[in-house]
Amino acid sequence: MSDRITKALENHDKNYNCCQSVACAFCDLVGIDEETMFKAGEAFGLGMGGMHGTCGAITGAVLLAGFKNSSANLEQPNSKGATYKLSAAIVNEFLKKNGAIACCDLKGVETGKVLRSCPGCIEDAARIAEEILGLK
Numbered sequence: 001m002s003d004r005i006t007k008a009l010e011n012h013d014k015n016y017n018c019c020q021s022v023a024c025a026f027c028d029l030v031g032i033d034e035e036t037m038f039k040a041g042e043a044f045g046l047g048m049g050g051m052h053g054t055c056g057a058i059t060g061a062v063l064l065a066g067f068k069n070s071s072a073n074l075e076q077p078n079s080k081g082a083t084y085k086l087s088a089a090i091v092n093e094f095l096k097k098n099g100a101i102a103c104c105d106l107k108g109v110e111t112g113k114v115l116r117s118c119p120g121c122i123e124d125a126a127r128i129a130e131e132i133l134g135l136k
Helices: 003-013 018-030 034-048 056-069 080-098 103-107 118-133
Strands: none
Touching: 003 018, 003 118, 018 034, 018 056, 018 118, 034 103, 034 118, 056 080, 056 118, 080 118
């Protein structure tokens, strides 16, 4: 297990939400201070604000894609397409591994069958971020 994955799991142990756990483990590699990344990810925990939508760990990895890839060209945004491809690759890889991307499905809210724990989702999303975004 890489140091970044370990850091993401340690963040979760410190009560960071799943998004914050992943995103903050890599913030220095995308040029963002941890406090700013923590704030940016706060609303995305528990499936986007407790609504059981997209898994927060995936959201954290996708957030990293934007910071890593965006040209930040406010006058002529020109990096969206490439960033969307990275985001899609992250989500598709997670879906392939776990069979779902929604927090409620991963947690088995309706079925009673847990597909992946939060720490497992964090580990997977961090590993996928390392691989797809080249963050190590």
